[in-house]
Amino acid sequence: MDFYEVIRTRRSIRSYKPDPIPEDVLTRVLEAARIAPSGSNRQPWKFIVVKNEELKRKLAVACYGQMFIGEAPIVIVACGYNIHWNRGEYMGDLSMLVDVSIAFTHLILAARAEGLGTCWIGSFSNEKVKEILGIPKDVNVVAITPLGYPRDEDFGEPGPRKPLSEIVSIDKF
Ligand SMILES: Cc1cc2nc3c(=O)[nH]c(=O)nc-3n(C[C@H](O)[C@H](O)[C@H](O)COP(=O)(O)O)c2cc1C
16 A cells, blocks of 8 residues: 555544454564654653553553443553663654654554554553553553454544644744
């Protein structure tokens, strides 16, 4: 699939078929995250692939009851290591949020290219997700997504977006 078609047709999917994801497809999607760029190439991430039904259900509850998350055959939890060293004042401790978000975007777009649906989930209890998955103290959850084949195979068009004239300016703000 052409790159621009991938980004144009990706959308948040909130209903999934239970069909399993072939291992080679899953590997390609994870590989897309692995090769993402990061500040100083620190790669401060870890992706937890959750397949266990009970854990998926608990995660959906920890995402404030967004139960569609547990419908997908896989839930991916993207974690970031807290970075405490000086990186030339590049956002300090928060820089891992940028790095993990870039890798997660790679993953989500690769999923679309494979015909898989995702939904970036930012509404969750960090503490509860950490407890469910045994995530260590110096690591935080950045994003979660269900991963699976959409019930409605027509990905369609993304929702409305602001026009370029509103979001781009030349030379000054
Ligand atoms: C940082 C972030 C957090 C989000 N959190 C949630 C969420 O908790 N639950 C949900 O259903 N969608 C969530 N979304 C999806 C957005 O609602 C969605 O991307 C937006 O409405 C645009 O729709 P589209 O993805 O279909 O183009 C989140 C998206 C982002 C980027």
